[in-house]
Amino acid sequence: MDYKSMEYLVSIHEEKSLTKAAKKLFVSQPALSYRISQIEEELDVQIIKTDGRMIHFTEEGEYLVDWSKKELNHFQNMKEFISNMKGNSSKKIHIGVVNNFARYKLSPIIEEFKNLHPDIEVKLSIGSSSEVLSLLKTRKVNVAITRGLNDWNGERKILSQERISIISKEPIDIGKLPYIPRVSHTLKKVSKSSLSNQISLTDQIKNWWNENFDVAPLVGMEVDDIDTCKEMVKCSAGYSIIPRICLRDDDKFFTIDLTTKDGEPIIRNTWLLYNNVDEKSSVINFIDFLNL
Incomplete structure (x- = not known):
């Protein structure tokens, strides 16, 4: 399976709906369904069962989703590691931040972090907790700062x-x-x-x-x-x-x-959420800075 196929599987599993997953991935539902059927044909296994509007992953499908999550995480770590190896390329971290924390607490944190790590480029995406969590699940951000309880299965630490x-x-x-x-x-x-x-x-x-x-x-x-x-x-x-x-x-x-x-x-x-990352990752620099 290629990167897109793994991303499609994970999104469908998270959304529990082909329609919602297609909307999140910016593809049509028929195109998404066709890609899943291609994966099933390629691996000679049924991945998804439908019951009316409900979809359920088979045992083999659940295994493929877990495997895809790990592979996507490894891929992101590899991209960041390669980027950090380039002598003329700055390190980067993309942080998703919930609205209230961004408004009332974030500025002095980012200012101090940049003073300590001027070589790390920081990008911020601000939104509701559910929006920020979705960005993390689809690997559009490296780390997320969210509020309240959530269904994140990766690494988490209490920020405040x-x-x-x-x-x-x-x-x-x-x-x-x-x-x-x-x-x-x-x-x-x-x-x-x-x-x-x-x-x-x-x-x-x-x-x-x-x-x-x-x-x-x-x-x-x-x-x-x-x-x-x-x-x-x-x-x-x-x-x-x-x-x-x-x-x-x-x-x-x-x-x-x-x-x-x-x-x-x-x-x-307030939670800090992230995937497993390489010890040289900018995410580790950020976590160490926060003393978590």
């Missing part, structure tokens, strides 16, 4: 942890929250398949609310940007619930950290 907090302009009684307007932050819509194995910030807040109250929150306003959300709270539009990563030193809010019924803090993790 912070609590989720209620913010308000004036002190509030947490027991009276159901009667106080909330400025709700709505996440950008993503596909169901992208969220199937992820716990979003919205889920964490909803779970906490349902554990403490029997009625729905009084949502007075919905916004799709956390900075706008904070500005509305400053204007006395109500309270909001956001991760502490989004609070700056000069933000003057009253805050209450969310806890479970047992008093345990409700935490939002």
Whole structure:
């Protein structure tokens, strides 16, 4: 099998859908189906079984997917190693970063990393956690910084942890929250398949609310940007619930950290995700820099 065939197999396995995989790969579904049939004919084995709109990988298909993931990873490592061997070629690292971390935490990290490693060229791709994870799975980035839980099966390290907090302009009684307007932050819509194995910030807040109250929150306003959300709270539009990563030193809010019924803090993790890499890789330089 060639590189494209391996990439096709991995994408279909991740998306659980020929249509979605074809869209991600920028090919037509008939072309993708034809390529899979060619692989099956070449290897004399059935890779995929269909059940209506559902697809299932055979035992042989699962083996080929695992093998393809390893080979694709080896190929990427080889490309980077060859690139780094060239005396006149700078090292490179492509980092996918989730929106909130990029907005509130990333700049000083990249500045210090570049000061220590001026020979490494850094490229950034910013998006939602599901978008960044998709870039890593399709090997369009070398490393991903994402938030919350996810279904990544490669290497992972916790980059940071912070609590989720209620913010308000004036002190509030947490027991009276159901009667106080909330400025709700709505996440950008993503596909169901992208969220199937992820716990979003919205889920964490909803779970906490349902554990403490029997009625729905009084949502007075919905916004799709956390900075706008904070500005509305400053204007006395109500309270909001956001991760502490989004609070700056000069933000003057009253805050209450969310806890479970047992008093345990409700935490939002930021993860560093990556594939196995060569010890001379720029990714290793980045991980060592972060002291993970």
